[in-house]
Amino acid sequence: MKQAYPRWLYLPAAIGALFLLLPLVTILVRTPWPHFWELISTPESRDALKLSLETCLITTVVCAVIGTPLAVVLGHMPNTWWARAIRTLFTLPMMLPPVVAGLALLMTWGRNGMIGHSLSIMGIEIGFTTLAVIMAQSFVAMPFLVTSLEGAIRSRGYAYERAAAALGASKTRIFFQVSLPMMLPALVSGIAMSFSRALGEFGATITFAGSLQGVTRTMPLAIYLQRESRTEEALALAVVLIVLAILVMLAANTLAARLPGGNLEKANDQANHFREPAAEEPLPSSLPTVPKKNRALGLGPQINVDASVDVRDVHLKVRLPAGNLTAVMGPNGAGKSTLLGLIAGTIEPDRGGVTFSDFGEKTPRIVILQQKPLLFPHMNALKNVTFGLRAAGVHRGVAAQRALAELAEVGCRDFADRRPDQLSGGQAQRVAIARAMAVTPDVVLLDEPMAGLDESSADQVRALLRRRLASSGATAVLVTHDPVDAEELADSTVLIRYGKVAG
Numbered sequence: 001m002k003q004a005y006p007r008w009l010y011l012p013a014a015i016g017a018l019f020l021l022l023p024l025v026t027i028l029v030r031t032p033w034p035h036f037w038e039l040i041s042t043p044e045s046r047d048a049l050k051l052s053l054e055t056c057l058i059t060t061v062v063c064a065v066i067g068t069p070l071a072v073v074l075g076h077m078p079n080t081w082w083a084r085a086i087r088t089l090f091t092l093p094m095m096l097p098p099v100v101a102g103l104a105l106l107m108t109w110g111r112n113g114m115i116g117h118s119l120s121i122m123g124i125e126i127g128f129t130t131l132a133v134i135m136a137q138s139f140v141a142m143p144f145l146v147t148s149l150e151g152a153i154r155s156r157g158y159a160y161e162r163a164a165a166a167l168g169a170s171k172t173r174i175f176f177q178v179s180l181p182m183m184l185p186a187l188v189s190g191i192a193m194s195f196s197r198a199l200g201e202f203g204a205t206i207t208f209a210g211s212l213q214g215v216t217r218t219m220p221l222a223i224y225l226q227r228e229s230r231t232e233e234a235l236a237l238a239v240v241l242i243v244l245a246i247l248v249m250l251a252a253n254t255l256a257a258r259l260p261g262g263n264l265e266k267a268n269d270q271a272n273h274f275r276e277p278a279a280e281e282p283l284p285s286s287l288p289t290v291p292k293k294n295r296a297l298g299l300g301p302q303i304n305v306d307a308s309v310d311v312r313d314v315h316l317k318v319r320l321p322a323g324n325l326t327a328v329m330g331p332n333g334a335g336k337s338t339l340l341g342l343i344a345g346t347i348e349p350d351r352g353g354v355t356f357s358d359f360g361e362k363t364p365r366i367v368i369l370q371q372k373p374l375l376f377p378h379m380n381a382l383k384n385v386t387f388g389l390r391a392a393g394v395h396r397g398v399a400a401q402r403a404l405a406e407l408a409e410v411g412c413r414d415f416a417d418r419r420p421d422q423l424s425g426g427q428a429q430r431v432a433i434a435r436a437m438a439v440t441p442d443v444v445l446l447d448e449p450m451a452g453l454d455e456s457s458a459d460q461v462r463a464l465l466r467r468r469l470a471s472s473g474a475t476a477v478l479v480t481h482d483p484v485d486a487e488e489l490a491d492s493t494v495l496i497r498y499g500k501v502a503g
């Protein structure tokens with residue numbers, strides 16, 4: 001269908017567009033263009049322009065530095081009524097009449113305010129200073145950044161962070177190297193929105209900071225003062241304000257769309273649906289450089305599961321032999337993914353649990369390979385594979401060498417410089433295998449990694465897994481619906497039905 005909406009919608013849409021644009025066009029028409037530079041060069045206009053730019057820049061930095069951590073904390077809250085209530089609280093300054101916001105600030109930070117009174121005794125005055133302008137702007141602008149960022153964080157989910165944690169990265173490393181770069185597009189938009197909001201701030205500023213030329217009189221305040229007696233000057237300043245806001249939003253949107261991960265959906269989509277090149281890419285037959293576990297000495301652990309998850313009606317009791325690949329099969333909803341979640345530790349059992357035996361006191365390193373490769377979209381293939389090694393403290397140069405060897409092993413050495421959205425689905429899955437195996441895991445959980453790939457890519461990935469898992473000695477669990485996977489890869493098969501092991 002060319003057009004997914006009825007034609008009559010054009011009429012109200014046109015009325016809406018006219019209503020929004022007409023006043024702006026009127027300002028442009030009424031502006032005395034021949035005297036434009038003169039009008040914005042008067043001392044009062046220059047002071048207002050300079051003060052607005054300075055305070056808005058500082059406000060934007062404040063919003064980014066304080067607002068980003070706040071958005072991260074809010075974004076990670078559970079989806080419960082009280083968490084929604086708390087999130088709503090932080091959007092309030094967006095909805096409040098600005099004059100009420102100014103009054104609230106005055107009552108808190110002004111000379112006779114709750115905190116301002118004590119500060120005043122110490123000789124610190126905030127009300128009616130440039131600092132008050134920055135505080136008023138930050139108060140009304142920060143929620144724009146917080147809500148846009150927090151929404152983006154929640155809608156993206158935490159799959160990439162979980163993948164990074166499984167590779168052994170610390171929470172701080174995950175925050176700086178995965179979460180923050182992936183939230184950059186939303187952060188850039190949020191920063192632009194808060195800058196524009198700060199630029200237009202009027203009510204809270206005049207209530208809390210007053211209107212002193214060069215100290216607190218920003219552009220909106222100057223425009224308000226000049227609007228009757230010096231309308232031409234006010235119009236010229238208004239044009240500057242509008243153009244600045246448009247430029248900032250345009251630049252931010254362009255930048256956000258160009259940042260890696262700015263179009264995450266597209267990246268994932270491409271990784272899932274891009275077809276493998278027609279020509280077969282043969283996998284290398286020798287495995288010369290990757291350190292291997294000695295199968296006799298370095299087997300993964302035996303996994304003993306005896307756990308119940310009541311809400312899912314899943315009660316599993318099974319023993320998965322050390323160093324073997326066990327296929328787990330069963331109908332939809334049987335409890336296969338729940339078994340993987342229990343082993344990975346992402347699902348808490350109500351009773352019982354998972355233990356690892358034949359493994360000494362060590363905690364096994366568990367990696368997961370899923371249908372979605374979950375490669376970090378802002379890193380190229382090499383950086384993706386290096387990530388886990390660097391997290392384990394391997395020196396940069398050595399990590400790069402080992403990562404290149406891993407990539408060579410999965411036949412992706414030539415794609416080391418490509419980002420995930422420049423890889424086919426099969427290539428992305430192979431890089432994900434290289435990334436997982438680079439950290440020499442003790443347990444490899446495979447949640448239908450071949451699903452979603454075309455036949456020839458699936459064959460390649462299957463062959464690769466067979467070889468790679470055999471040489472690693474890791475204990476592997478493969479959830480699959482495909483009997484071919486079980487037949488070609490598994491040492492044994494477990495059948496799950498209605499939440500119980502059936503054989």
Ligand SMILES: Nc1ncnc2c1ncn2[C@@H]1O[C@H](COP(=O)(O)OP(=O)(O)OP(=O)(O)O)[C@@H](O)[C@H]1O
Pocket residue numbers: 311312313314330331332333334335336337338339
């Ligand atoms: N988040 C959840 N909360 C409550 N119940 C869940 C949740 N996720 C899954 N379930 C239920 O738990 C049971 C087991 O689901 P699970 O995802 O483990 O099945 P599965 O065998 O992996 O299915 P599929 O082959 O469709 O992926 C199902 O009855 C499902 O409806």
